[in-house]
Amino acid sequence: MASIDIANIQKSYGVHPVLHDVDLNIRDGEFVVLVGPSGCGKSTLLRMIAGLESVTAGEIRIAGKRVNELAPKDRDIAMVFQSYALYPHMSVAKNMSYSLRLRKTPKERITAVVVGAAAKLGLEPLMERRPRALSGGQRQRVAMGRAIVRQPKAFLFDEPLSNLDARLREQMRAEIKKLHKDLGATSIYVTHDQIEAMTLADRIVAMNAGVVQQVGSPLDLYDRPANLFVAGFIGSPGMNFFEGTYHGGATPLFEIEGGVHIPLDAPAPLPEGAAATLGIRPEHVVLAGHGPQTLLATVDLVEPTGFGIILHLSLGRAGFKAFTNDRSFLTASGTIPVRFPTHQLHFFDGEGRRV
Amino acid sequence: MRVKPALLTMAHRLAILAYIAFALFPLFWLLKVAVTPNDLLYSEGIRLWPSRASLEHFDFVLRHSAFPVFFRNSLIVSGSTAVVVTILASLSGYALSRFRFRGKYWLVTLMLLTQMFPLVMLVAPIFKILSPLGLTNSLTGLVIVYTAFNVPFATFLMQSFFDGIPRDLEEAAMIDGATQFVAFRQIILPLTLPGIAATLGFVFTAAWSELLFSLMLISGNEQATFPVGLLSFVSKFSVDFGQMMAAGVLALIPACLFFLLIQRYLVQGLTAGAVKG
Numbered sequence: 001m002a003s004i005d006i007a008n009i010q011k012s013y014g015v016h017p018v019l020h021d022v023d024l025n026i027r028d029g030e031f032v033v034l035v036g037p038s039g040c041g042k043s044t045l046l047r048m049i050a051g052l053e054s055v056t057a058g059e060i061r062i063a064g065k066r067v068n069e070l071a072p073k074d075r076d077i078a079m080v081f082q083s084y085a086l087y088p089h090m091s092v093a094k095n096m097s098y099s100l101r102l103r104k105t106p107k108e109r110i111t112a113v114v115v116g117a118a119a120k121l122g123l124e125p126l127m128e129r130r131p132r133a134l135s136g137g138q139r140q141r142v143a144m145g146r147a148i149v150r151q152p153k154a155f156l157f158d159e160p161l162s163n164l165d166a167r168l169r170e171q172m173r174a175e176i177k178k179l180h181k182d183l184g185a186t187s188i189y190v191t192h193d194q195i196e197a198m199t200l201a202d203r204i205v206a207m208n209a210g211v212v213q214q215v216g217s218p219l220d221l222y223d224r225p226a227n228l229f230v231a232g233f234i235g236s237p238g239m240n241f242f243e244g245t246y247h248g249g250a251t252p253l254f255e256i257e258g259g260v261h262i263p264l265d266a267p268a269p270l271p272e273g274a275a276a277t278l279g280i281r282p283e284h285v286v287l288a289g290h291g292p293q294t295l296l297a298t299v300d301l302v303e304p305t306g307f308g309i310i311l312h313l314s315l316g317r318a319g320f321k322a323f324t325n326d327r328s329f330l331t332a333s334g335t336i337p338v339r340f341p342t343h344q345l346h347f348f349d350g351e352g353r354r355v
Numbered sequence: 356m357r358v359k360p361a362l363l364t365m366a367h368r369l370a371i372l373a374y375i376a377f378a379l380f381p382l383f384w385l386l387k388v389a390v391t392p393n394d395l396l397y398s399e400g401i402r403l404w405p406s407r408a409s410l411e412h413f414d415f416v417l418r419h420s421a422f423p424v425f426f427r428n429s430l431i432v433s434g435s436t437a438v439v440v441t442i443l444a445s446l447s448g449y450a451l452s453r454f455r456f457r458g459k460y461w462l463v464t465l466m467l468l469t470q471m472f473p474l475v476m477l478v479a480p481i482f483k484i485l486s487p488l489g490l491t492n493s494l495t496g497l498v499i500v501y502t503a504f505n506v507p508f509a510t511f512l513m514q515s516f517f518d519g520i521p522r523d524l525e526e527a528a529m530i531d532g533a534t535q536f537v538a539f540r541q542i543i544l545p546l547t548l549p550g551i552a553a554t555l556g557f558v559f560t561a562a563w564s565e566l567l568f569s570l571m572l573i574s575g576n577e578q579a580t581f582p583v584g585l586l587s588f589v590s591k592f593s594v595d596f597g598q599m600m601a602a603g604v605l606a607l608i609p610a611c612l613f614f615l616l617i618q619r620y621l622v623q624g625l626t627a628g629a630v631k632g
């Protein structure tokens with residue numbers, strides 16, 4: 001087990017910068033998830049920690065020791081690849097014991113450790129099979145097994161579940177979380193799936209275009225997104241955004257496209273007349289009410305998901321979504337009253353930063 | 356509706372059969388002439404099998420001609436060339452597939468360039484180079500020349516096999532604690548066996564049937580390889596077809612054995628890349 005410090009890391013391929021000044025301290029035993037859209041540089045960062053990519057600038061420390069120049073084999077970390085990268089010509093048992101055999105671990109100890117890991121992952125009946133004779137989920141388990149037999153300083157995961165079907169992904173997600181509880185090992189987990197990030201992480205690192213956008217606990221990012229990117233990326237269905245102008249005074253309001261006024265209970269921390277973006281999560285839209293706070297929204301589409309209902313609504317020309325568990329909305333049509341509780345609103349300034 | 360697929364299958368099989376017959380007919384004719392006694396060769400006209408078959412030509416070739424020497428020489432030259440080229444090509448093919456280094460583009464261009472010249476152009480210069488080194492009229496010299504000519508193509512062949520093996524595998528091995536070389540030897544090489552077999556087979560047959568350089572660089576029977584040896588059955592006044600064909604049949608044996616041996620890998624090798632590991 002060890003802490004991992006990433007200090008002002010930069011990475012370029014030739015003249016193309018891929019990571020800009022990434023700064024991150026991961027505590028011993030912590031489960032950190034790097035999340036962001038495809039191509040934002042998550043894998044690159046992970047591979048730099050593993051030693052598979054060179055570091056253009058900055059420093060990486062594992063357990064306080066600089067590892068920039070260290071070969072992957074000397075960093076004592078384990079990695080689970082998206083493709084699993086199982087050795088096709090070795091049995092499951094051989095795959096799992098390869099790292100121990102390279103380290104000249106005594107035979108009895110290898111057997112004990114591999115049997116232990118196999119039991120933990122339910123792999124016992126498959127030990128003599130070759131990877132090609134395994135299902136996707138089983139391969140995934142073997143890849144996990146190969147990582148845990150070593151008891152490394154840290155685990156790195158690069159989208160380990162993205163090749164599994166939805167049901168299996170859910171199941172493996174829970175197993176990874178249990179495994180981390182058992183082993184308590186420092187883990188860095190890369191995914192583009194915000195649900196995986198929310199469910200697994202002690203801390204989430206949200207990235208976009210090679211820049212860290214926000215670091216915090218899952219609920220931090222959900223409740224107080226630092227900018228428009230994080231607000232839009234975390235949560236499904238995603239947060240609604242309205243561009244418009246803020247008007248303070250005795251009855252503060254936010255004027256959106258088409259001249260629609262969204263009344264506010266309390267003044268927002270914005271200057272008078274400022275162009276800004278207002279955000280509200282679909283589940284925070286109140287679908288009822290009367291009085292001056294109430295707006296009339298047009299129902300465009302009703303999407304039942306079984307678990308709840310997603311209503312596609314519009315105010316003037318601005319579309320937005322609302323989420324409800326009330327099945328009476330299955331037949332909603334025409335216009336319905338909606339209310340945006342002021343304490344559930346998020347405001348972002350002209351640069352997209354939270355205010 | 357069921358008739359059509361059956362008909363198509365039939366047509367397919369027939370086409371393959373026709374092709375096989377076409378491809379194997381020369382070999383059959385080789386065998387036929389080899390077992391035809393001399394007195395029947397010109398007297399019987401054209402028939403598929405002689406009225407009396409005999410092994411007298413084989414007997415003569417094996418016991419009274421220099422053929423066993425040619426055969427041994429060819430085996431040494433082709434075997435050594437195949438092994439040396441395959442080792443060199445695995446290493447260079449791996450480097451081309453996995454490493455980025457300065458001058459790579461020019462190196463590849465240069466290697467392609469060497470494949471563009473007709474070999475005849477090179478006979479005189481090569482002779483000039485090898486002669487002062489004492490490498491003419493020597494099997495070593497032949498192995499060197501064959502190796503030089505086969506390495507570029509074999510390198511490209513091996514590179515394509517390495518390209519087909521996901522990089523993740525050796526990265527996983529390196530994270531598991533292997534050096535790049537150990538990862539190459541323990542993970543990549545075993546997975547490239549089909550490629551190695553294909554390269555060995557390709558180079559072995561190329562060297563086995565090479566005539567031009569063998570003819571030019573070797574004089575006398577002592578060091579002659581088998582394609583040159585075959586020409587010794589052509590004398591000033593006649594060609595001893597029976598003996599020549601018998602020698603030809605015998606020369607086919609090692610090539611056949613070799614391919615039988617590597618056939619399992621070869622089929623995998625030629626279809627590699629079609630399926631993901």
Ligand SMILES: Nc1ncnc2c1ncn2[C@@H]1O[C@H](COP(=O)(O)OP(=O)(O)O)[C@@H](O)[C@H]1O
Nearest residue numbers: 013016018036037038039040041042043044045
């Ligand atoms: N070997 C490489 N050469 C050049 N560009 C690369 C290389 N590897 C990755 N990139 C670029 O770096 C960026 C980040 O890639 P990656 O880290 O794989 O993204 P992610 O894992 O977040 O999807 C991408 O724009 C990609 O095109």
Ligand SMILES: [Mg+2]
Nearest residue numbers: 042043044159
């Ligand atoms: Mg990636």
